[in-house]
Amino acid sequence: MKITGAEALIKALEMESVDVMFGYPGGCILPAYDPLLKSSIRHILVRHEQGAGHMAEGYAHVTGRPGVAMVTSGPAATNLVTPLCDAYMDSIPMVAITGQVSTSAIGTDAFQECDTVGITRSITKHNELVMSAEDLPLAIRQAFHIATTGRPGPVLIDIPKDVLQNSMTWHWPTDEEVQASLPGYHPTTKGHPRMIKEAAKLILAAERPVLYLGGGVLKSRAAEVVREIAELLNIPVVTTLMARGAFPDSHPLCLGMPGMHGTAAAVTAMQKSDLLIALGARFDDRVTGKVSAFAQEAKIIHVDIDPAEQGKVRRPDVPIVGDCKLVSIEILKALRELLDGGEVQADIAPWRSRCSGWQEQFPLSYEPSAPGAALKPQFCLEQIRDHAPEGTILVSGVGQHQMWSSQYWHFDEPYTWVNSGGLGTMGFSVPAAIGAKVGRPDKTVWAIDGDGCFQMTAQELITASISKIPIKVGILNNSYLGMVRQWQEMFYGERYSEVDLGGGVPDFVKWAEAMGCVGIRVDSPEEVAPAIERANSINDRPVVVDFRVEEFEKVFPMVAAGASNDDIILPPSQNDRREYLR
Amino acid sequence: MSTYPSPQRHHILSVLVQNKAGVLARVASLFARRGYNIFSLAVAPTEDPQFSRITIVVDVEGTTLEQIVKQLFKLIEVVRISELDPQKSVERELFMATVRTDGENRGQIVELANIFEAKVLAVGVDALTLSLEGSPEKLDDFEELLRGYGIVELQRTGRIALPKLDREAHSRAVKGKAS
Numbered sequence: 035m036k037i038t039g040a041e042a043l044i045k046a047l048e049m050e051s052v053d054v055m056f057g058y059p060g061g062c063i064l065p066a067y068d069p070l071l072k073s074s075i076r077h078i079l080v081r082h083e084q085g086a087g088h089m090a091e092g093y094a095h096v097t098g099r100p101g102v103a104m105v106t107s108g109p110a111a112t113n114l115v116t117p118l119c120d121a122y123m124d125s126i127p128m129v130a131i132t133g134q135v136s137t138s139a140i141g142t143d144a145f146q147e148c149d150t151v152g153i154t155r156s157i158t159k160h161n162e163l164v165m166s167a168e169d170l171p172l173a174i175r176q177a178f179h180i181a182t183t184g185r186p187g188p189v190l191i192d193i194p195k196d197v198l199q200n201s202m203t204w205h206w207p208t209d210e211e212v213q214a215s216l217p218g219y220h221p222t223t224k225g226h227p228r229m230i231k232e233a234a235k236l237i238l239a240a241e242r243p244v245l246y247l248g249g250g251v252l253k254s255r256a257a258e259v260v261r262e263i264a265e266l267l268n269i270p271v272v273t274t275l276m277a278r279g280a281f282p283d284s285h286p287l288c289l290g291m292p293g294m295h296g297t298a299a300a301v302t303a304m305q306k307s308d309l310l311i312a313l314g315a316r317f318d319d320r321v322t323g324k325v326s327a328f329a330q331e332a333k334i335i336h337v338d339i340d341p342a343e344q345g346k347v348r349r350p351d352v353p354i355v356g357d358c359k360l361v362s363i364e365i366l367k368a369l370r371e372l373l374d375g376g377e378v379q380a381d382i383a384p385w386r387s388r389c390s391g392w393q394e395q396f397p398l399s400y401e402p403s404a405p406g407a408a409l410k411p412q413f414c415l416e417q418i419r420d421h422a423p424e425g426t427i428l429v430s431g432v433g434q435h436q437m438w439s440s441q442y443w444h445f446d447e448p449y450t451w452v453n454s455g456g457l458g459t460m461g462f463s464v465p466a467a468i469g470a471k472v473g474r475p476d477k478t479v480w481a482i483d484g485d486g487c488f489q490m491t492a493q494e495l496i497t498a499s500i501s502k503i504p505i506k507v508g509i510l511n512n513s514y515l516g517m518v519r520q521w522q523e524m525f526y527g528e529r530y531s532e533v534d535l536g537g538g539v540p541d542f543v544k545w546a547e548a549m550g551c552v553g554i555r556v557d558s559p560e561e562v563a564p565a566i567e568r569a570n571s572i573n574d575r576p577v578v579v580d581f582r583v584e585e586f587e588k589v590f591p592m593v594a595a596g597a598s599n600d601d602i603i604l605p606p607s608q609n610d611r612r613e614y615l616r
Numbered sequence: 617m618s619t620y621p622s623p624q625r626h627h628i629l630s631v632l633v634q635n636k637a638g639v640l641a642r643v644a645s646l647f648a649r650r651g652y653n654i655f656s657l658a659v660a661p662t663e664d665p666q667f668s669r670i671t672i673v674v675d676v677e678g679t680t681l682e683q684i685v686k687q688l689f690k691l692i693e694v695v696r697i698s699e700l701d702p703q704k705s706v707e708r709e710l711f712m713a714t715v716r717t718d719g720e721n722r723g724q725i726v727e728l729a730n731i732f733e734a735k736v737l738a739v740g741v742d743a744l745t746l747s748l749e750g751s752p753e754k755l756d757d758f759e760e761l762l763r764g765y766g767i768v769e770l771q772r773t774g775r776i777a778l779p780k781l782d783r784e785a786h787s788r789a790v791k792g793k794a795s
Contacts, residue, residue: 180692218689342683342687
């Protein structure tokens with residue numbers, strides 16, 4: 035039986051178990067929107083294509099399933115560029131479908147034509163222009179296979195309008211056919227047995243080991259087995275910005291987040307370590323600081339599914355290419371065998387006590403606001419955290435509020451933290467939170483945003499209102515581009531250039547109400563808890579809480595860009611204790 | 617004038633790719649995006665029409681080469697990459713040049729062409745077009761000698777290479793693994 039390319043596309047998406055997609059129709063993608071009417075797939079109509087992309091990311095973050103975005107050609111495709119790049123940087127599985135002008139018009143500068151595959155080539159794991167309706171099912175199968183296997187990432191399929199309109203004979207490719215069509219794609223998932231053995235020996239011999247967990251631990255769903263390794267040998271753990279929740283913050287072995295705004299304990303433990311066990315982490319510049327001064331005495335075990343990450347920044351002593359979960363299971367097995375065979379772990383008790391000393395001496399801290407003075411953003415976060423129902427998912431934008439979110443929340447479960455790490459995309463929070471809520475409607479989803487970020491993508495709250503996606507948004511509103519202001523204060527002699535957002539405008543409460551949300555404004559500490567309780571009790575529409583916070587609050591600790599992690603800047607209240615960092 | 621990069625930094629990558637639209641653009645944009653330098657590049661279908669072979673000469677130090685190879689592997693359409701050791705492979709390149717001649721020195725140029733086993737492709741009133749196929753080093757030498765006569769136009773194809781047959785381990789091939 036013949037069906038159209040458009041019908042084949044929707045059928046292929048159904049075959050891939052897509053339950054929801056985020057999109058926006060338009061000229062070239064029009065044919066695909068007709069069969070959607072009788073499809074089981076829920077389509078969420080966004081207000082800007084960038085929103086569709088970030089929603090797909092948020093959905094993928096919390097479900098582990100690929101997010102799907104579908105938009106038209108030209109400007110719609112270019113609006114998808116930011117989320118594609120974001121997903122690429124953070125290894126988020128995502129499939130993007132874009133319309134394209136008809137095959138006969140390609141290359142003629144036709145209306146709404148752009149070179150979508152050319153533009154997105156370096157920000158997708160793979161992309162493909164499909165030139166015949168017959169090729170559509172295979173292209174879609176390949177897209178989902180590539181997006182979700184190996185190192186996950188975004189895949190874009192560009193489909194000309196006539197390809198959607200032409201008729202074809204439906205054929206759903208078998209696994210073998212998919213494999214045969216990708217002769218160069220065979221991700222290595224199993225680690226090399228010799229390397230695993232070597233890793234186990236190094237781990238037992240280390241006197242100052244640190245487990246350095248990256249986003250790959252969450253992507254491979256390895257949190258449990260990694261915890262077993264940590265507990266078996268009492269190894270301290272740090273969780274990067276992309277791995278928050280991969281190991282419980284409440285666990286005695288957890289030192290928190292490393293990096294530019296990490297805890298002093300996490301940063302220092304890595305610096306002083308003699309063995310970093312990097313699992314699904316990529317030695318990002320925000321973690322290492324000045325690379326030549328990073329963890330100079332440490333040997334490196336680097337487990338990553340992407341061979342290109344091995345040695346990209348720091349040459350590992352034991353490189354293991356493979357899936358974090360599979361490799362961790364094998365490492366755990368090898369450790370147990372060695373221990374059963376009479377091997378003894380080096381005495382790490384002195385190291386443990388040094389690490390706990392740093393934790394005790396250098397907790398995250400801020401000055402509470404004086405009576406009558408402005409609210410502290412950290413206080414707002416603590417209150418949201420303390421009032422949050424169990425399993426609440428926290429989503430953030432990019433900037434100071436993101437760092438405070440990561441610092442002051444207690445992440446005790448995987449997949450409860452969604453943020454834009456690698457690309458640092460302002461405006462990520464609101465649409466990503468919508469995607470997360472669609473993926474996990476059973477959970478409370480709080481988006482923490484800055485007033486700068488919020489103004490980039492706030493219109494997606496209209497999507498949330500109309501599509502009944504009741505997220506909660508807490509704006510830490512300091513009327514400034516806070517992080518940039520902080521850098522200008524600290525590194526540009528307090529010369530504030532273009533960071534004042536002009537306090538008072540917009541009126542976030544009225545704006546929220548205009549978009550069909552409940553708007554609440556909070557000015558003083560006593561109003562915080564009641565506002566949060568009210569927000570938590572509303573589940574039929576989105577809620578926006580405008581927290582008017584202290585303008586000049588800074589994020590600490592901090593390692594200045596390009597500086598060594600040894601030169602971590604502590605909160606002013608801890609400066610007198612600096613000597614304990616040895 | 618040294619035409620080619622120094623031997624230590626010059627590496628030949630023989631990259632087997634799926635013969636599909638846009639693959640060359642993908643390879644080229646990877647080099648541009650990551651800041652790697654292509655010295656020369658030649659591409660054509662192989663004995664199997666499903667695949668093309670791209671021969672790339674890159675001018676880099678060891679660690680960067682490792683990254684280039686690994687990043688290339690990440691391209692879905694790249695099937696296999698071999699680094700060919702110049703000592704253990706046969707390399708060929710084609711060279712065409714139009715050289716000015718005043719009539720008097722035409723004989724000298726033709727004689728030079730004969731010594732190098734080059735061909736005279738076209739003869740004009742005051743110029744000759746020559747072609748030479750051979751190892752890149754031989755082409756370098758020929759170019760150097762012709763330069764004195766005045767090269768009007770020069771075109772080289774970039775090298776292609778295959779492993780030598782009479783040695784055991786002639787190339788460092790890594791199977792197409794990607795993530």
